[in-house]
Each structure stands twice: as structure tokens, then as C-alpha cells.
Amino acid sequence: MALTDRYGNPVSTQSRAALENYNAALDLIRLYRGDPVAALDAALAEDPDFGGAWAARAGLLVTATDKAYAEETAKSLRAGAAARLNERERLHLQAAQDWAEGRFIDGTMRYGRIAQENPRDALALQYAHVGCFFVGMQSELRDWPLQALRAFKTGEDGFSYIQGMAAFGLEECGDYARADICGRQAVEADPRDGWAVHAVAHVNEMRGDLDAGIPWLANGAQHWAPDSGFAYHNWWHLALLYLDKGDTAQALALYDEKVRPDVNAQVMLEWIDASALLWRLHLEGADVGARFAQLAACWARAGEDAFYAFNDLHAVMAFLGAGRAADAERTLKAMRSAAADGGDNGHMTRRVGLPLAEAFVAFEAGRYGECVEKIMTTRGVAQRFGGSHAQRDILTLTALHAALRxxxxxxxxxxxxxxLAHKPQSPWAGRLARRARELSAEQRAA
Ligand SMILES: [Fe+2]
Structure with a gap:
């Protein structure tokens, strides 16, 4: 009889030691903690023919959206294809292959279908969920976790993590009340669950609710931050709330101590948050010192990857902030050639990433009219290049600052x-609305 993983899904390995390491990896993956690749490697050291572990490894690598992992991904896909696989694992491998070959939507759909057919496959669900986030499939971000909850009893291993995913999906679809309840229940079940913490952080961000948002993150950090590979992003959310409050010093302190504690760290998802925070500070006219220069030095290795338009735009922000206009142009050039490609990133780049990157370049050059025009004619479809509402808020902020200037x-x-209509409690929204009204009044008086 086949062995089963921690959720009850049959696996292709016969090695209990391999399975134990694989189950440990599943725990780390759902918590975004520790080093799940090392745990999968430990499983594969016990049984190199365990195709499911190779597939999980490939899935983990492709969803980092960094071309730097292409070689390791290819190695996992090759080894997986040559290994023993059951049907579910074979589909996992195929989904990772889709991603690796730039078919982001196909890969995401395939993971989603695995989860529909195998509702106890929380790994497929998570990869589907992350995929939905990267390609802007908001309804499925919410609905696939809601579907999977049917297969788990309350309190059972896995249940709360699926609740955390459902909470984030509900939030991205604007159902803040249910997202808040669902996310808080998941965090109560496991306070280390950084993704569920994050879902509630998004609810607070979207409502501009600093009174709930700051303590929610700050007080729970002792549980969600240690050993987390995702903590930088929750800290980023906390920094946004301080920015909202007008506390630039605290936002910068969080940048230095929590978002980018190691200025040379090679984690692209961290660079994205770093770019996004510094650019917001830049819009507000804050002095960010050498931080843009340090960040741009990291982005330099990926500036011409044109692998995923959302990342490219964040590279452009860092280059512009650092005064490296020629590097920003190089990224734009790579994006222009990516835009001609028929794949998913080609579409994302053509319709969303490129006009936005051009808008940011225009902002920095003082061509504010062009900046406003390009952002305002792209913002409505910008979810197609992924990210969250909170992340894409940088588009609205940039357009608003361009319009003011x-x-x-x-x-x-x-x-x-x-x-202000969306965030009536937000001090930042209040400050910006005041400035806009003043500009109108000045122009009427002139
Ligand atoms: Fe977020």
C-alpha cells in the first residue's frame, strides 16, 4: 500500500525516512519558514527516485519568480521526469514545467485543478494560490482555498493554513469583514502563520486602519517573524502603516532593521518590497540616503532579465531612485523586446509593465503629464501583471504625486x-486630499 503525506495524499516513495523529510518540508512551505529546499533535498537524499519531492522542489523554485533559479529548476524537472511519479505528482511536475517555460497562467490553472481533484493536496493549493497572486487571478485566489476547506475538519492539520489563504483571497476580492474573521481564526490556530497574519494586515492596510494595523503586526511579530522567509514582507506592511501616519523615521528604521537587514541579500522578493518602500518615501520627498544605491546594485544582475514584468517595474524604481537612468533604460529595452513575445510575460509587459515603467521614467524626468496619462490608462488592468492591491497602490500614489507636481x-x-473614500481613517489619504484641494484652490484663484 502506498505511503501518504501528512495530508493523506499517496506519494511515490516507499521510504519512510524520505517521507518524514518531505512532510517536514510541507510544514516549512506552508509557514514560509526555514529552508524547505534543504528539507526536500534531505528527502531526496533518502530516496533520489521520489518524484513528488522533485516536483515540490521545482514548484518552490519557479514561484520565486527569479531567473537566477532557472538552472536548479531545470535540474529538478529533469530529475523528476526520470523518477518514480504517481499521477498527481506527474501533474505537479507538469505545472512547474509550465511555469518554468513561461506559461504562468497554465501552470497556475494546472495546480488549481490538482487541488480541485485532490482537495487534501494543500501543496498544490498553495502553489496555485501563489500563482494566482502572480498573475492577478483574484477570484481564484479566493475560491480555490474556499473549495479546499471542504476536505478538512476544523482544527485538523492543514485546516488553518487553508483558512489563511482563503482570508487573503477574500481580502483581495474586497470582502474585508470575512477576510478579517477568517485570517484571525487562522492566526489563533497557529500564530506563526505569516500568510494568515499578512491577510489581516492587508485588511487593515486597505481600510487605512492604523489603530488596528500597527498593533496587529507589531504585537504578533514574536510569533510570525522568527525564522520566517516571509517576515520582510509583513515588516514592509508595518512600514507602510508608519508612512501613512507620517512617521518617516520609523518607516526607514523598519527598512534598515527588518526589510533589508542585509543590504546585499539576494532575495528578489525582498528587493521588490525595498524598491516599493523607497519609492513611496521618494514620492514624499524624504531623504533615503544611500539606500537606493545599495538596492540598485543588487537589481543590476537582474535588470535585463525581463522574466516577469512586475519585478522589472520594481527594478526600474530602484535604478531611477539611485540616479542610474542608463540602467533604467536598459531594463526598458529588455522589456520592449519581452513585450514582443507571445507568452504570459509578453502580455503582462506589453499591456501593463512597459507603459508603467515608461510612466515612472517620465515621473523622474519631470514629464508629469505623460506619467499621469500612462498610469491612468493602465491602472484599471494592472492586476494582470500580479501583485496585491496594496502593492499596486504605488501606481495610484505615483500618478497622484505627478498630478500634484x-x-x-x-x-x-x-x-x-x-x-479618501476608500480609506477615510488614513492620515496619508487626508494629507494628500488636502494638497489636491489646495492645488485646485490656487488654480481657481490664479
Ligand atoms: Fe502584502
Missing amino acids: GGFAATAEAIAIER
């Missing part, structure tokens, strides 16, 4: 009032 009073007021 360029003297486009009607646009500035429109965007600022929209922001």
Missing part, C-alpha cells in the same frame, strides 16, 4: 478623493 488639479483631486 504637474499642476493637474482635476486629476489630483479625483485620485485623492477616491483614496
